[in-house]
Amino acid sequence: MLIVDFIGIVATTVLIGIRYPHHVLLAISLHELGEIVMAVVFNGQIDTIIAAGAFSTMAVSNYNSSLIGTLLLFSGSLANFIASSLAGGIAFEPTSRLLNPLSALKHPFAVVNFRLCVLAGLISLWKIFV
Template identity: 45%
Template sequence: MLAIDIIGLIITASLIGLRYLPYVFLASLIHEIGRMTMAFFLQGQVESVTAAGAFGATTVHNLQGNMSALLVIFSGPLANYIVSATVGGVEYEKTAALFNPFAVLKHPFAVINLRFAVLSILFNLKTLF
Protein backbone atom coordinates (compact mmCIF):
# COMPACT_ATOMS: atom_id res chain seq x y z
CA MET A 1 0.00 0.00 0.00
CA LEU A 2 1.25 3.46 -0.89
CA ALA A 3 0.25 6.44 1.23
CA ILE A 4 1.29 10.00 0.44
CA ASP A 5 1.52 12.36 3.39
CA ILE A 6 1.11 15.88 2.05
CA ILE A 7 1.91 17.51 5.40
CA GLY A 8 5.24 15.67 5.61
CA LEU A 9 6.09 16.66 2.06
CA ILE A 10 5.28 20.31 2.76
CA ILE A 11 7.39 20.32 5.93
CA THR A 12 10.25 18.65 4.08
CA ALA A 13 10.01 21.14 1.23
CA SER A 14 10.03 24.07 3.63
CA LEU A 15 13.11 22.73 5.45
CA ILE A 16 15.00 21.85 2.27
CA GLY A 17 13.96 24.63 -0.08
CA LEU A 18 10.63 25.83 -1.41
CA ARG A 19 12.35 27.55 -4.31
CA TYR A 20 13.19 24.18 -5.91
CA LEU A 21 9.96 22.29 -5.24
CA PRO A 22 10.18 19.88 -8.23
CA TYR A 23 13.65 18.84 -7.10
CA VAL A 24 12.36 18.17 -3.59
CA PHE A 25 9.65 15.87 -4.96
CA LEU A 26 12.20 14.10 -7.18
CA ALA A 27 14.54 13.67 -4.19
CA SER A 28 11.63 12.17 -2.23
CA LEU A 29 11.00 9.72 -5.06
CA ILE A 30 14.69 8.75 -5.13
CA HIS A 31 14.57 8.26 -1.36
CA GLU A 32 11.63 5.87 -1.48
CA ILE A 33 12.99 3.97 -4.49
CA GLY A 34 16.26 3.49 -2.58
CA ARG A 35 14.42 2.02 0.39
CA MET A 36 12.28 -0.31 -1.71
CA THR A 37 15.28 -1.47 -3.74
CA MET A 38 17.18 -2.39 -0.58
CA ALA A 39 14.13 -4.19 0.81
CA PHE A 40 13.80 -6.22 -2.40
CA PHE A 41 17.55 -6.89 -2.42
CA LEU A 42 17.34 -8.27 1.14
CA GLN A 43 14.37 -10.40 0.06
CA GLY A 44 11.97 -8.55 2.32
CA GLN A 45 8.30 -8.18 1.67
CA VAL A 46 7.23 -4.54 1.40
CA GLU A 47 3.86 -4.12 3.08
CA SER A 48 3.44 -0.36 3.01
CA VAL A 49 5.24 2.79 1.96
CA THR A 50 4.39 6.18 3.42
CA ALA A 51 5.87 8.89 1.25
CA ALA A 52 6.25 11.88 3.55
CA GLY A 53 9.50 13.32 2.28
CA ALA A 54 12.31 12.92 4.77
CA PHE A 55 9.78 11.74 7.35
CA GLY A 56 8.54 8.76 5.32
CA ALA A 57 8.33 5.17 6.50
CA THR A 58 8.55 1.79 4.82
CA THR A 59 7.13 -1.33 6.48
CA VAL A 60 9.02 -4.46 5.48
CA HIS A 61 8.45 -8.04 6.65
CA ASN A 62 10.61 -11.17 6.42
CA LEU A 63 13.91 -9.44 7.18
CA GLN A 64 16.67 -11.39 8.84
CA GLY A 65 17.69 -9.40 11.93
CA ASN A 66 18.07 -5.82 13.00
CA MET A 67 20.97 -5.11 10.67
CA SER A 68 18.74 -5.67 7.65
CA ALA A 69 16.17 -3.26 9.08
CA LEU A 70 18.89 -0.63 9.56
CA LEU A 71 20.02 -1.14 5.98
CA VAL A 72 16.49 -0.52 4.73
CA ILE A 73 16.12 2.58 6.92
CA PHE A 74 19.37 4.19 5.79
CA SER A 75 19.30 3.12 2.14
CA GLY A 76 17.01 6.03 1.25
CA PRO A 77 19.44 8.71 2.47
CA LEU A 78 22.27 6.75 0.89
CA ALA A 79 20.49 6.83 -2.46
CA ASN A 80 20.08 10.61 -2.14
CA TYR A 81 23.74 11.03 -1.26
CA ILE A 82 24.84 8.87 -4.20
CA VAL A 83 22.72 10.95 -6.58
CA SER A 84 24.13 14.15 -5.08
CA ALA A 85 27.70 12.93 -5.48
CA THR A 86 27.09 11.60 -8.99
CA VAL A 87 25.42 14.76 -10.30
CA GLY A 88 28.14 16.91 -8.77
CA GLY A 89 28.26 20.61 -8.16
CA VAL A 90 28.09 20.71 -4.37
CA GLU A 91 31.75 21.67 -4.21
CA TYR A 92 31.04 24.82 -6.26
CA GLU A 93 28.43 26.12 -3.83
CA LYS A 94 29.18 28.39 -0.90
CA THR A 95 29.06 26.62 2.45
CA ALA A 96 26.40 29.02 3.73
CA ALA A 97 24.22 28.17 0.70
CA LEU A 98 24.32 24.48 1.61
CA PHE A 99 22.46 25.18 4.85
CA ASN A 100 20.21 28.05 3.75
CA PRO A 101 16.92 26.77 2.27
CA PHE A 102 16.25 30.21 0.69
CA ALA A 103 19.59 30.46 -1.15
CA VAL A 104 19.84 30.66 -4.92
CA LEU A 105 21.89 27.66 -6.02
CA LYS A 106 24.09 27.04 -9.05
CA HIS A 107 23.57 23.26 -8.90
CA PRO A 108 20.23 22.82 -7.12
CA PHE A 109 19.64 19.12 -7.80
CA ALA A 110 22.85 18.06 -6.07
CA VAL A 111 22.35 20.37 -3.09
CA ILE A 112 18.69 19.42 -2.62
CA ASN A 113 19.59 15.71 -2.58
CA LEU A 114 22.38 16.36 -0.07
CA ARG A 115 20.05 18.36 2.21
CA PHE A 116 17.41 15.65 1.87
CA ALA A 117 19.91 12.94 2.86
CA VAL A 118 21.08 14.88 5.92
CA LEU A 119 17.53 15.68 7.07
CA SER A 120 16.43 12.08 6.61
CA ILE A 121 19.42 10.70 8.51
CA LEU A 122 18.80 13.10 11.40
CA PHE A 123 15.13 12.13 11.57
CA ASN A 124 15.91 8.40 11.35
CA LEU A 125 18.52 8.64 14.11
CA LYS A 126 15.99 10.44 16.30
CA THR A 127 13.43 7.69 15.76
CA LEU A 128 15.95 4.96 16.57
CA PHE A 129 16.82 6.37 20.00
Protein backbone atom coordinates in the same frame (compact mmCIF):
# COMPACT_ATOMS: atom_id res chain seq x y z
CA MET B 1 -0.25 -0.26 0.51
CA LEU B 2 1.01 3.20 -0.45
CA ILE B 3 0.00 6.24 1.56
CA VAL B 4 1.05 9.71 0.44
CA ASP B 5 1.30 12.26 3.25
CA PHE B 6 1.07 15.70 1.70
CA ILE B 7 1.78 17.49 4.99
CA GLY B 8 5.12 15.69 5.27
CA ILE B 9 5.95 16.47 1.66
CA VAL B 10 5.14 20.16 2.13
CA ALA B 11 7.17 20.25 5.38
CA THR B 12 10.10 18.62 3.59
CA THR B 13 9.82 21.13 0.74
CA VAL B 14 9.92 24.03 3.20
CA LEU B 15 12.89 22.58 5.11
CA ILE B 16 14.90 21.44 2.07
CA GLY B 17 14.38 24.04 -0.62
CA ILE B 18 11.26 26.06 -1.14
CA ARG B 19 12.87 27.78 -4.12
CA TYR B 20 13.23 24.46 -6.01
CA PRO B 21 10.09 22.38 -5.33
CA HIS B 22 10.50 20.34 -8.52
CA HIS B 23 13.97 19.23 -7.43
CA VAL B 24 12.64 18.42 -3.95
CA LEU B 25 9.89 16.21 -5.42
CA LEU B 26 12.46 14.44 -7.58
CA ALA B 27 14.73 13.92 -4.55
CA ILE B 28 11.79 12.57 -2.52
CA SER B 29 10.99 10.13 -5.33
CA LEU B 30 14.60 9.03 -5.40
CA HIS B 31 14.54 8.61 -1.61
CA GLU B 32 11.48 6.33 -1.79
CA LEU B 33 12.91 4.41 -4.74
CA GLY B 34 16.11 3.78 -2.78
CA GLU B 35 14.11 2.32 0.11
CA ILE B 36 12.07 0.09 -2.19
CA VAL B 37 15.12 -1.19 -4.07
CA MET B 38 16.96 -2.00 -0.83
CA ALA B 39 13.92 -3.89 0.49
CA VAL B 40 13.71 -5.89 -2.73
CA VAL B 41 17.45 -6.66 -2.66
CA PHE B 42 17.15 -8.11 0.86
CA ASN B 43 14.00 -10.10 -0.06
CA GLY B 44 11.81 -8.11 2.29
CA GLN B 45 8.06 -8.11 1.89
CA ILE B 46 6.87 -4.50 1.80
CA ASP B 47 3.66 -4.16 3.77
CA THR B 48 3.16 -0.40 3.91
CA ILE B 49 4.91 2.66 2.49
CA ILE B 50 4.10 6.09 3.86
CA ALA B 51 5.62 8.61 1.46
CA ALA B 52 6.13 11.81 3.46
CA GLY B 53 9.42 13.17 2.18
CA ALA B 54 12.12 13.08 4.83
CA PHE B 55 9.55 11.81 7.34
CA SER B 56 8.62 8.71 5.32
CA THR B 57 8.39 5.23 6.79
CA MET B 58 8.16 1.75 5.37
CA ALA B 59 6.96 -1.43 7.06
CA VAL B 60 8.96 -4.42 5.80
CA SER B 61 8.76 -8.02 6.93
CA ASN B 62 10.78 -11.14 6.05
CA TYR B 63 14.21 -10.02 7.22
CA ASN B 64 16.05 -11.64 10.09
CA SER B 65 18.80 -9.25 11.12
CA SER B 66 18.73 -5.92 12.88
CA LEU B 67 21.62 -4.90 10.60
CA ILE B 68 19.35 -5.30 7.59
CA GLY B 69 16.70 -3.23 9.37
CA THR B 70 19.23 -0.47 9.92
CA LEU B 71 20.30 -0.62 6.27
CA LEU B 72 16.67 -0.38 5.21
CA LEU B 73 16.19 2.61 7.49
CA PHE B 74 19.13 4.53 5.95
CA SER B 75 18.70 3.33 2.35
CA GLY B 76 16.78 6.42 1.22
CA SER B 77 19.45 8.70 2.63
CA LEU B 78 22.08 6.60 0.91
CA ALA B 79 20.28 6.93 -2.43
CA ASN B 80 20.14 10.72 -2.02
CA PHE B 81 23.82 10.85 -1.08
CA ILE B 82 24.79 8.82 -4.14
CA ALA B 83 22.68 11.05 -6.41
CA SER B 84 24.23 14.15 -4.86
CA SER B 85 27.72 12.78 -5.33
CA LEU B 86 27.10 11.76 -8.93
CA ALA B 87 25.52 15.10 -9.83
CA GLY B 88 28.44 17.00 -8.34
CA GLY B 89 28.32 20.68 -7.64
CA ILE B 90 28.40 20.72 -3.85
CA ALA B 91 32.08 21.65 -3.91
CA PHE B 92 31.25 24.69 -6.04
CA GLU B 93 28.60 26.06 -3.65
CA PRO B 94 29.51 28.25 -0.67
CA THR B 95 28.89 26.59 2.68
CA SER B 96 26.30 29.19 3.67
CA ARG B 97 24.17 28.20 0.67
CA LEU B 98 24.27 24.50 1.53
CA LEU B 99 22.13 25.00 4.63
CA ASN B 100 19.86 27.89 3.63
CA PRO B 101 16.69 26.59 1.92
CA LEU B 102 15.92 30.03 0.46
CA SER B 103 19.27 30.58 -1.28
CA ALA B 104 19.77 30.59 -5.05
CA LEU B 105 21.96 27.70 -6.13
CA LYS B 106 24.20 27.00 -9.10
CA HIS B 107 23.67 23.22 -8.82
CA PRO B 108 20.26 22.77 -7.16
CA PHE B 109 19.82 19.04 -7.83
CA ALA B 110 23.01 18.11 -5.99
CA VAL B 111 22.39 20.44 -3.06
CA VAL B 112 18.74 19.45 -2.62
CA ASN B 113 19.68 15.76 -2.57
CA PHE B 114 22.42 16.51 -0.05
CA ARG B 115 20.02 18.43 2.19
CA LEU B 116 17.45 15.62 2.02
CA CYS B 117 20.17 13.08 2.79
CA VAL B 118 21.18 14.97 5.93
CA LEU B 119 17.62 15.64 7.13
CA ALA B 120 16.39 12.11 6.48
CA GLY B 121 19.53 10.69 8.12
CA LEU B 122 18.92 12.75 11.26
CA ILE B 123 15.28 11.63 11.37
CA SER B 124 16.36 8.00 10.91
CA LEU B 125 18.80 8.35 13.83
CA TRP B 126 15.96 9.77 15.88
CA LYS B 127 13.80 6.75 14.96
CA ILE B 128 16.54 4.38 16.16
CA PHE B 129 17.14 6.00 19.52
CA VAL B 130 13.58 6.96 20.45
